[in-house]
Structures are given as C-alpha cells and as structure tokens.
Amino acid sequence: MSSQVLVPWSDIGSYGELPARLAVRVYDGIGEPPSDVSEVEFYVLPYDRGPEPSKLMARMPALRAVQSLSAGVDSVLPLLPEGVRLANGRGLHDASVAEHALALILAAQRDFPRWIRQQDAAEWSREHTRSLADCRVALVGYGSIGRAIKPFLDAADAEVIPVASTARPDENVRGVDELRELLPTVDILVLVLPDTASTQGLIGAAELAALPDDALVVNVGRGRTMDTEALLAEAKSGRLRAALDVMDPEPPPPDHPLWTTDGVVITPHIAGGSASFYPRAKRLIVEQLRRFASGDELLNVVQ
Amino acid sequence: MSSQVLVPWSDIGSYGELPARLAVRVYDGIGEPPSDVSEVEFYVLPYDRGPEPSKLMARMPALRAVQSLSAGVDSVLPLLPEGVRLANGRGLHDASVAEHALALILAAQRDFPRWIRQQDAAEWSREHTRSLADCRVALVGYGSIGRAIKPFLDAADAEVIPVASTARPDENVRGVDELRELLPTVDILVLVLPDTASTQGLIGAAELAALPDDALVVNVGRGRTMDTEALLAEAKSGRLRAALDVMDPEPPPPDHPLWTTDGVVITPHIAGGSASFYPRAKRLIVEQLRRFASGDELLNVVQ
Numbered sequence: 001m002s003s004q005v006l007v008p009w010s011d012i013g014s015y016g017e018l019p020a021r022l023a024v025r026v027y028d029g030i031g032e033p034p035s036d037v038s039e040v041e042f043y044v045l046p047y048d049r050g051p052e053p054s055k056l057m058a059r060m061p062a063l064r065a066v067q068s069l070s071a072g073v074d075s076v077l078p079l080l081p082e083g084v085r086l087a088n089g090r091g092l093h094d095a096s097v098a099e100h101a102l103a104l105i106l107a108a109q110r111d112f113p114r115w116i117r118q119q120d121a122a123e124w125s126r127e128h129t130r131s132l133a134d135c136r137v138a139l140v141g142y143g144s145i146g147r148a149i150k151p152f153l154d155a156a157d158a159e160v161i162p163v164a165s166t167a168r169p170d171e172n173v174r175g176v177d178e179l180r181e182l183l184p185t186v187d188i189l190v191l192v193l194p195d196t197a198s199t200q201g202l203i204g205a206a207e208l209a210a211l212p213d214d215a216l217v218v219n220v221g222r223g224r225t226m227d228t229e230a231l232l233a234e235a236k237s238g239r240l241r242a243a244l245d246v247m248d249p250e251p252p253p254p255d256h257p258l259w260t261t262d263g264v265v266i267t268p269h270i271a272g273g274s275a276s277f278y279p280r281a282k283r284l285i286v287e288q289l290r291r292f293a294s295g296d297e298l299l300n301v302v303q
Numbered sequence: 304m305s306s307q308v309l310v311p312w313s314d315i316g317s318y319g320e321l322p323a324r325l326a327v328r329v330y331d332g333i334g335e336p337p338s339d340v341s342e343v344e345f346y347v348l349p350y351d352r353g354p355e356p357s358k359l360m361a362r363m364p365a366l367r368a369v370q371s372l373s374a375g376v377d378s379v380l381p382l383l384p385e386g387v388r389l390a391n392g393r394g395l396h397d398a399s400v401a402e403h404a405l406a407l408i409l410a411a412q413r414d415f416p417r418w419i420r421q422q423d424a425a426e427w428s429r430e431h432t433r434s435l436a437d438c439r440v441a442l443v444g445y446g447s448i449g450r451a452i453k454p455f456l457d458a459a460d461a462e463v464i465p466v467a468s469t470a471r472p473d474e475n476v477r478g479v480d481e482l483r484e485l486l487p488t489v490d491i492l493v494l495v496l497p498d499t500a501s502t503q504g505l506i507g508a509a510e511l512a513a514l515p516d517d518a519l520v521v522n523v524g525r526g527r528t529m530d531t532e533a534l535l536a537e538a539k540s541g542r543l544r545a546a547l548d549v550m551d552p553e554p555p556p557p558d559h560p561l562w563t564t565d566g567v568v569i570t571p572h573i574a575g576g577s578a579s580f581y582p583r584a585k586r587l588i589v590e591q592l593r594r595f596a597s598g599d600e601l602l603n604v605v606q
Contacts, residue, residue: 099413099436099459110406115569115571116415116416122555126573129577131398132579151458152455155458157398252425256425265418266418267415269429270430270431274436275433
C-alpha cells in the first residue's frame with residue numbers, strides 16, 4: 001500500500017531516487033491547494049508562501065509528519081495537529097544568508113547605492129571608498145550561519161570576533177556578556193540572531209552609542225533584536241551606517257525613515273531565499289522521504 | 304648631507320621609522336605642486352591623480368628613483384627621465400580589487416540594483432534571487448589579484464576555474480587556449496586582465512555567444528579586453544548580464560547604452576582605490592625609503 005506525500009516541487013525525483021511506496025503529489029503554495037488532502041501522510045510546507053500552506057494541515061487527518069523548509073517554525077507550531085512530527089529546514093539557508101550578509105557589507109563599504117544611483121543618472125564621478133579589508137568585525141550569533149559568514153571575512157583580510165550567548169574560549173568565541181566592551185573596538189557589527197526573549201532589543205541605544213564613529217551595523221537575523229529608533233538616530237546624525245535585510249517594523253510603512261535615512265541600505269528580507277536554497281532543500285527532502293518510507297527517524301526533528 | 308624625498312602623505316612617519324638622512328616633503332597631487340623640486344631625489348607619485356604628478360618629473364634634475372603606486376606604469380614610462388629607476392605598486396591594490404570583484408558579483412547575483420531602486424521608491428516587493436553558491440566561475444587572469452579573489456569564491460561554495468595565459472596543471476590553472484571550451488560550462492566569467500596586445504578583445508562576440516543563458520560577465524581588469532558592442536547585444540536580448548568596473552569607452556559618453564541597458568551594472572573604475580590601499584602603500588613606502596637611504600635595491604623595480 002502506498003503512502004501519500006505532498007511536496008512543493010515536481011522535479012524532486014531528479015535529486016535522488018524516491019521510495020516506490022510513496023505516492024508523490026505537488027503543491028507549490030502559489031496555486032490552488034489540492035482539493036482532497038485527506039490521505040496526505042507527509043507534508044513538505046512550500047517555502048516563504050505566507051500562512052496559507054500551514055492552514056492546510058487542518059484538512060489532513062492522515063498526517064504523520066510535516067517538514068518546514070525554514071529554520072524558524074514559530075508560525076507553524078500553533079497549527080500543528082496533535083501527535084504530528086515536525087522537522088525544520090536548519091542549514092538549508094546558511095549559504096544563502098551568509099552570502100547576502102557579505103553582499104550587504106560590501107554594498108555598504110564599497111558605496112554601491114551611490115554607484116547605482118550614479119548609473120541611473122549617467123554620471124561618472126569617482127571617489128575612493130571604505131574597504132572590508134583590515135576591518136574588525138563582530139559576528140554576533142555564531143551558529144551555522146555565523147560560521148558560514150566567517151570564511152568570507154577571512155578571505156577579505158578582516159579580523160573576525162565571533163560572539164555567542166556563551167563564551168567558547170577554545171574556538172575564540174566571546175560571550176555576549178563581553179559585547180559592551182567589544183563594541184568600541186569594531187568597525188562592523190553583524191547580527192545573526194533569532195528572535196527570542198533574550199535577543200529582543202539586545203542592540204539598543206547604549207550598545208549603538210558604544211560603537212565608534214562611522215561603524216556599519218548589519219542585520220540578517222531578526223529585526224526585533226535591534227532598536228530601530230536608536231539606530232535611525234545614530235544614522236541621521238551621520239555617526240553610524242546600516243545595511244539591513246531584517247528590520248522592525250517589517251515591512252516599514254511607506255513614510256518610515258528606514259526608507260530614506262542616509263547611510264541606511266535595506267533589502268526586503270530576502271537573505272535566505274536565493275537559488276542556492278533549492279538544491280539543498282530538495283536533497284534534504286529526498287533523504288527525508290527515504291527515511292519516512294523506511295520508518296527511520298527523520299533529520300532535524302523539532303517536535 | 305640629507306636627500307630630499309617627495310611623498311603624497313604627511314602621516315607616513317606613523318607607519319614606520321624614516322631614515323634620519325632623508326628630508327621628507329609632501330605633495331598629494333591635488334594642491335599646487337611644490338615650486339622648487341630641483342633637489343628631489345626620490346619621488347612617490349600621488350595615486351590616481353591624473354597626468355599632472357608625472358609631468359613634475361621633468362623639473363627634477365636630481366631625481367634618482369620614482370615610485371608609482373599603481374601596478375600599471377604605462378602612463379609614467381614616457382615621462383620617466385633617462386637613467387631614473389622606476390618601481391611600481393604591485394600588490395598594493397589586490398585586496399581592494401578582489402573585494403570589489405566580489406561586491407560586483409554579489410550585487411548582480413543578489414539583485415542589489417533592484418533593492419536600491421525599490422528603497423528609493425519605498426517599495427517592499429520580494430523575490431528569490433540567484434546565488435553565488437554552487438556557481439561555476441571562470442577567473443580569467445590568475446596573478447596576484449585573481450589569487451586574492453579565489454578565497455572569496457571558495458567561501459561562497461562556488462566552483463573556481465582559474466585561467467592564465469599558460470596552463471599550470473599542478474595548480475589546476477587552465478590555459479587561455481582552453482577558454483572557448485570552458486565558457487559553455489560557466490555561470491560567471493570574471494576578467495582580471497591587463498591591457499596588452501594579447502588581451503585586447505580577448506572576449507568578443509564568439510566568446511560571449513559560447514556562454515550559457517543568464518551567465519554573468521564581470522570585469523575588474525581593463526575595459527579593452529572585452530568587446531563592449533558584443534556584450535551589449537547579449538545584454539539587450541536578456542541573454543547575458545554584466546557587472547563592470549572597467550569598460551570601453553571609459554567613461555562612457557552620456558548617451559552610451561552602458562548606462563541604461565538592463566542587466567548591466569557599472570561602477571566608475573574604483574575597484575583599486577579603497578581604504579585598504581593606503582596602509583599597504585604607506586608600509587611599502589617606509590620600506591622603500593629605508594632601502595633608498597641605505598643604498599639597497601628597491602622592491603618592485605620595473606625599470
């Protein structure tokens with residue numbers, strides 16, 4: 001007897017052999033969901049498609065396991081039916097977020113907003129820029145994404161100071177309790193933090209004030225870890241710069257100063273969603289389907 | 304008796320001890336040059352200040368050595384007085400050019416022109432982008448700058464194919480004669496070539512046609528190594544994309560399609576001139592002054 005699985009891609013079979021006993025159906029999260037999902041036993045939530053895909057779980061009485069493709073599953077948990085296993089997408093976005101972090105740092109240090117605006121105006125005006133080379137960079141949040149950012153900074157001849165919730169002296173990782181004394185010494189502060197009770201507002205007015213003049217603040221974690229008003233006050237005065245993929249509020253309302261403040265670059269929370277995500281996600285799903293069909297424990301189970 | 308040297312920075316003494324027998328004067332290439340340069344024996348040409356600094360050599364009868372801070376000295380050679388030694392700035396710009404190359408690649412792959420224009424319009428519209436991860440990148444020109452770019456690409460989980468004038472199988476470097484067969488296999492083509500008889504027009508219509516659809520062409524070497532018209536034809540059709548710090552003509556006239564063609568990002572030849580250059584340049588000059596004062600051979604002598 002076959003088990004029904006619902007995945008977001010029709011080409012999943014080209015990423016590895018699928019167990020013969022699975023009947024694979026496709027729902028990409030954009031079009032109309034399949035009308036009858038009553039026999040779906042394994043459901044891979046389409047990535048980054050809003051709340052609709054999660055609501056579908058309520059119509060899946062045969063459901064045994066759900067795979068999220070995000071690292072954070074806060075929005076899925078309240079809708080997860082009793083007794084259903086949930087696995088997350090830990091690691092799938094690391095490469096994508098890490099290279100976007102570097103893209104933000106370099107865009108800011110090497111003045112890309114200026115060059116793009118100049119190009120739009122057909123204007124050739126040259127000026128030497130800042131570098132990433134020789135900068136001292138605090139990498140706050142040192143999980144798998146932070147670790148994926150570090151080799152870029154090493155390649156750039158920058159000095160990296162990893163900071164995690166607890167110091168790990170054997171890896172040269174500093175504890176977050178040392179942050180206040182580190183901040184005055186760094187040129188670039190990169191935040192790669194989840195949104196938790198202990199990270200919310202971690203970077204407030206006092207922390208920003210501790211940074212030296214002209215420092216760059218980068219956020220690819222979650223917006224609420226930083227006090228937006230305090231950041232904007234420092235940016236407006238010309239003292240600090242920022243490059244943000246996440247922010248608070250998100251998205252900013254049309255008249256919010258995040259759009260218009262000099263020295264602030266924003267991208268619309270797209271760090272994790274680049275092409276590199278898909279092959280990694282599809283390879284994970286092939287492995288998860290193999291495990292599901294064989295009755296083996298899934299990877300990345302969070303509940 | 305002291306020897307007079309003319310350098311572009313007044314703070315050179317903070318980068319190392321200067322020999323006591325040198326009388327150091329300063330000319331930064333922007334203001335009026337010193338009126339009497341008749342006793343200058345060692346002249347460090349101000350960087351990136353146009354042709355005026357080189358012309359000053361004609362008024363230096365005591366001149367024994369000239370230090371350029373560029374790698375290319377084509378514009379200095381015709382003005383170099385008979386019998387005067389010339390040293391170049393080889394290596395000083397490697398870190399700066401390498402990180403700008405990566406900035407161009409990431410700006411193009413991760414759609415930064417779009418995000419910056421959206422920010423200007425207070426528009427939050429999200430779309431998944433290309434990645435650098437998993438891309439196959441041909442690095443054409445594999446001297447010190449190419450070698451400085453490679454660690455960034457390694458960090459990005461990209462596959463790097465270095466290409467030099469001659470194959471070096473022990474280093475996995477391919478010869479330029481293999482380029483035509485490599486081009487159909489690469490996602491990104493990065494040019495890091497000097498302007499010489501053998502590199503001019505190296506990338507023409509046939510080479511560009513050999514690239515796969517949606518490939519990105521990056522140039523941080525010299526503009527004349529690529530056929531601009533052929534590139535623009537491929538970009539206009541939407542088949543190829545480009546991110547260029549150097550181009551031909553440079554600068555493009557105001558009505559040139561380099562400014563306006565979709566998928567083409569240009570920066571105004573600023574890859575080499577970022578903050579990381581200065582400490583490296585000043586440390587080199589301290590060492591050169593020490594050698595000059597002791598009668599030792601200078602570093603980087605080209606003539």
